[in-house]
Each structure stands twice: as C-alpha cells, then as structure tokens.
Amino acid sequence: MASESHTTTDHDEIRRWVEEHDGKPASVRGTEESGAAGVLRIDFPGGAGEDRLEHISWEDWFAKFDEEELAFLYQQQKADGSDSTFFKLVSR
Incomplete structure (x- = not known):
C-alpha cells in the first residue's frame, strides 16, 4: 500500500487533521x-514538547500561516496502512 500525501490551505481541514491526531498549534520558543x-x-x-514549543491559539497560528503564504502538506497513512502524523509546511 502506498502512502498518499495531500496539500491544503483550508484552515478547517488543517485543524481537523491536527486535532484528530491530538496535536496542538505551537511555535518554536x-x-x-x-x-x-x-x-x-x-x-x-511524544514530540518536542513544551521545553522547545509554546502552544498558541489557532487564530495566531493561522494568521502567521497566511502571512507567510504557507500550505500544509500532510499524510493520512504510512505505507504500511498505519495512521501517520507526518506533515510539512511548504510555500504556496
């Protein structure tokens, strides 16, 4: 089974995917x-944690996301079919 990635700028889609994976919006301290x-x-x-990251509001996260003209590339499943939390912020 091949892994498949998706790219979006839709705030609702990004937020839904992140929250489905128990993620929180953050910025590097x-x-x-x-x-x-x-x-x-x-x-x-289990990620970098609060010593390196500061949780921020979705409003602040998306303001910076749009200001920097970013897109959200993410993977739903790994090649073996298991759930994935892989994502990358890329230029639009």
Missing part, C-alpha cells in the same frame, strides 16, 4: 517577534 507567532509547528504527544 524564542522565534516570536513583535508579539506575533514565531516559527510554526504542531505539537503532537
């Missing part, structure tokens, strides 16, 4: 500037 979110990440259980 120390990269924020002038009160705006820094480098965007998604914090999944």
Whole structure:
C-alpha cells in the first residue's frame, strides 16, 4: 500500500487533521517577534514538547500561516496502512 500525501490551505481541514491526531498549534520558543507567532509547528504527544514549543491559539497560528503564504502538506497513512502524523509546511 502506498502512502498518499495531500496539500491544503483550508484552515478547517488543517485543524481537523491536527486535532484528530491530538496535536496542538505551537511555535518554536524564542522565534516570536513583535508579539506575533514565531516559527510554526504542531505539537503532537511524544514530540518536542513544551521545553522547545509554546502552544498558541489557532487564530495566531493561522494568521502567521497566511502571512507567510504557507500550505500544509500532510499524510493520512504510512505505507504500511498505519495512521501517520507526518506533515510539512511548504510555500504556496
């Protein structure tokens, strides 16, 4: 079975996928500037954690996402058919 990736800029689709995988919107600590979110990440259980990431609101996350003209590339399943949390932020 081949893994398949999808790319989207739809906020609802991104939020739904992230929340289905127990993720939370976050930015890398120390990269924020002038009160705006820094480098965007998604914090999944067992990931980098709160020592490196700061949870932020979806509103702030999507404001930075749109400002930077990003798209969300994600994978639903791994090649073996198991659930995947792979994602990447790419240029539109």
